[in-house]
Amino acid sequence: MPTVPPGSIFVTDWHRSPESREYFNKILYKKKRRKFGLLEAPVMPPNLKADTVRYKVFISGKSGVGKTALAARLTGLEIPNVHYETTGMETSVVFWPVKLRESGRVLFFHFQLWDCGENVMCRFDHMLPSCEEQADAILLLFSFTDHGSFEDISNQMPRLTDPSDRVVRLVVGTKFDLFMHTDVTESEITAFQEVWGVPVFRVGGDVSSGMGEIAPLLNALAENLWHQDCAHASNSLSPPS
Amino acid sequence: MLPSETVQLLCLTASSGVPLFSRGSCKQLPFSVIGSLNGVHMFGAGQGALLSSCETERDSRVAWRVFQDSLMLIAVSGTAGASSELHLRRLLENAWNCMVLVLGQDELANVRNVERLKRELRSCYRLIDRLLERGGKDQGFMGDLTHCADCLLPSQPGILQETLDSFTRAADSEFGCLLVRGRLALATDKWWRLAPQEVVLLSALVNSLSGTTSCDYPVFLPQGSPTVAHRLLCFQLLPGVVACVLCGPSPSLQRAESELVGRFWSPVVEALRVCLEQAERSTLPPSVRLRWDVEALLIINRESRRAVAVCPHARGHTPSEVPPLSSPAHRWELLRAFYTFAVTRYFTSEEPVALPTSPPSATAERLHEEFSLGFTHLPVQCYLVTDDCKCYGLQTPQHQLFLLTDLSVPTFALRTVATHTLNAISTPTGF
Numbered sequence A: 001m002p003t004v005p006p007g008s009i010f011v012t013d014w015h016r017s018p019e020s021r022e023y024f025n026k027i028l029y030k031k032k033r034r035k036f037g038l039l040e041a042p043v044m045p046p047n048l049k050a051d052t053v054r055y056k057v058f059i060s061g062k063s064g065v066g067k068t069a070l071a072a073r074l075t076g077l078e079i080p081n082v083h084y085e086t087t088g089m090e091t092s093v094v095f096w097p098v099k100l101r102e103s104g105r106v107l108f109f110h111f112q113l114w115d116c117g118e119n120v121m122c123r124f125d126h127m128l129p130s131c132e133e134q135a136d137a138i139l140l141l142f143s144f145t146d147h148g149s150f151e152d153i154s155n156q157m158p159r160l161t162d163p164s165d166r167v168v169r170l171v172v173g174t175k176f177d178l179f180m181h182t183d184v185t186e187s188e189i190t191a192f193q194e195v196w197g198v199p200v201f202r203v204g205g206d207v208s209s210g211m212g213e214i215a216p217l218l219n220a221l222a223e224n225l226w227h228q229d230c231a232h233a234s235n236s237l238s239p240p241s
Numbered sequence B: 001m002l003p004s005e006t007v008q009l010l011c012l013t014a015s016s017g018v019p020l021f022s023r024g025s026c027k028q029l030p031f032s033v034i035g036s037l038n039g040v041h042m043f044g045a046g047q048g049a050l051l052s053s054c055e056t057e058r059d060s061r062v063a064w065r066v067f068q069d070s071l072m073l074i075a076v077s078g079t080a081g082a083s084s085e086l087h088l089r090r091l092l093e094n095a096w097n098c099m100v101l102v103l104g105q106d107e108l109a110n111v112r113n114v115e116r117l118k119r120e121l122r123s124c125y126r127l128i129d130r131l132l133e134r135g136g137k138d139q140g141f142m143g144d145l146t147h148c149a150d151c152l153l154p155s156q157p158g159i160l161q162e163t164l165d166s167f168t169r170a171a172d173s174e175f176g177c178l179l180v181r182g183r184l185a186l187a188t189d190k191w192w193r194l195a196p197q198e199v200v201l202l203s204a205l206v207n208s209l210s211g212t213t214s215c216d217y218p219v220f221l222p223q224g225s226p227t228v229a230h231r232l233l234c235f236q237l238l239p240g241v242v243a244c245v246l247c248g249p250s251p252s253l254q255r256a257e258s259e260l261v262g263r264f265w266s267p268v269v270e271a272l273r274v275c276l277e278q279a280e281r282s283t284l285p286p287s288v289r290l291r292w293d294v295e296a297l298l299i300i301n302r303e304s305r306r307a308v309a310v311c312p313h314a315r316g317h318t319p320s321e322v323p324p325l326s327s328p329a330h331r332w333e334l335l336r337a338f339y340t341f342a343v344t345r346y347f348t349s350e351e352p353v354a355l356p357t358s359p360p361s362a363t364a365e366r367l368h369e370e371f372s373l374g375f376t377h378l379p380v381q382c383y384l385v386t387d388d389c390k391c392y393g394l395q396t397p398q399h400q401l402f403l404l405t406d407l408s409v410p411t412f413a414l415r416t417v418a419t420h421t422l423n424a425i426s427t428p429t430g431f
């Protein structure tokens, strides 16, 4: 499924608008991101009701590419500065409010991010199927400091662009802050985007408390998932989940 | 050899002394030193002697241990004062257990390809580094030293225990536990029957994953199942409250989470909140009142190998002239030191000095036995008066208590205070 251009379904940069503050405050605690247990969710006052839609997002990529770091970045946890292999499968939850452009309706996206260490995945067979089972989206990670990881994704793309499956795929380049050591050039990225029609997101560096660094990726993820569901619903005449 | 306060852990192949990894301490030991440390152990073995630990002239301490005739672990500490021999011995054992937990014993016991093993061992670094940094020491986690589970005693466990039991069964398992702020609040009967080191290790693993909402980790149990992996599923119900089950191939993480977590735990979410709030104040239920002059304590149930450590945030009803409490980190450190002192000198039954591994150690064990036989009695109480506090250790068939009190407690009254404290905790809680 081709990706939708940013801002075509949701209000662009809504996190900057004052009216979004009440919603974003629900995912903050003492100016940091609030952590939610499985039995918790943001609770809005009745006049600001917002539905929650849940999606499973699988973060995939080579060992050391920055999967665990990306999950931490998106959930607002501390980003590890040494590489400790993830020796199992971990999920973490991100709530993200968006506003539909046409209806003005507000939704909370509930992303469940699935992160599995690459090495443990090779040693135990049940992990990859578990991550892929009913995944709504896959983030394909490469690192700007490792050309091999970029080539891997380029090689996988032909297999991955099967229009019939209902999986949103976005490509994320990590360690963009280490531009001094970058191994992947701008022209390669441009060419990749043109060939596959898939946008490449760049992440890296410290996360300040603002939402600016993560908003583009989370909004794109939300918008594409919503679009995918709507397209599917209009085909099958069942409402989006 | 090393800057003080640091410990370095080395791992080599036992047969040929090929270094596999070295963790801890900012500055690595030079290769020649590592070679000598290995050499001196091998030399001993050649002479039929087992070298298990030593102190150097410059106050460093070294401990060696070979596991499964395959891998040698060596721990080197900066200053002898900072790391006791007990600490180093525990460290070697804990590090080995971490390696088995992650990789399984087969991988470690039969080294076929050294380069591959080196790569695989990297996956153990997170747990090993936490051990070396003594992650959680400021919160008073002592399981790495005591090999007893760090527990907290919830005031109303009934309903939560029932929930845990049925949740665990629904996940096709008999092994389940509930951790609150890193401490075991509840567990199923079977969980308590895991080896104490395993209980400690699993808690440490779960605590190292603090940010994640749920997880599915393959784990080998160093005693119970060293060659077959189980799955440890953890669910962060509230931030700081984690339910865990140890299970086989089913259920999948996704199914357990979507079908079981809400169904079993949502109805008791208020009870969980109460438990969490209690844990923020103390590891003991509010019904237990401690004397104001208690500065810290560790109580161990010797049968179930459970431990509760307490370090009051503030004094209770105090006479006005009493100075404020020193920092919790400081008192935890003193408590560890006193525990080490007491179990290595007096309450030695828990602490066999020799390591029952290979033939040479049999001699050491016999020597130790002869030495113990020379003692006609088994100490049941001990005390120590320092510049900071007074310490009292008490041993009954069921419990051990290690108590730190304010200096104002008269030394002759320590025994009474300790006995009173032991009863004040064990009677209402049944611990």
Ligand SMILES: Nc1nc2c(ncn2[C@@H]2O[C@H](COP(=O)(O)OP(=O)(O)OP(=O)(O)O)[C@@H](O)[C@H]2O)c(=O)[nH]1
Binding pocket: A061, A062, A063, A064, A065, A066, A067, A068, A069, A070, A079, A080, A081, A082, A083, A084, A085, A086, A087, A116, A117, A118, A119, A174, A175, A176, A177, A178, A203, A204, A205
């Ligand atoms: N500078 C910089 N470093 C990063 C970034 N993302 C990840 N890293 C570093 O890269 C290393 C590996 O990151 P991880 O997220 O642990 O790697 P992983 O993909 O989870 O690896 P496995 O769990 O082994 O599969 C860590 O030291 C991170 O600090 C980034 O965007 N910028």
Ligand SMILES: [Mg+2]
Binding pocket: A067, A068, A069, A084, A085, A086, A115, A116, A117
């Ligand atoms: Mg990882």
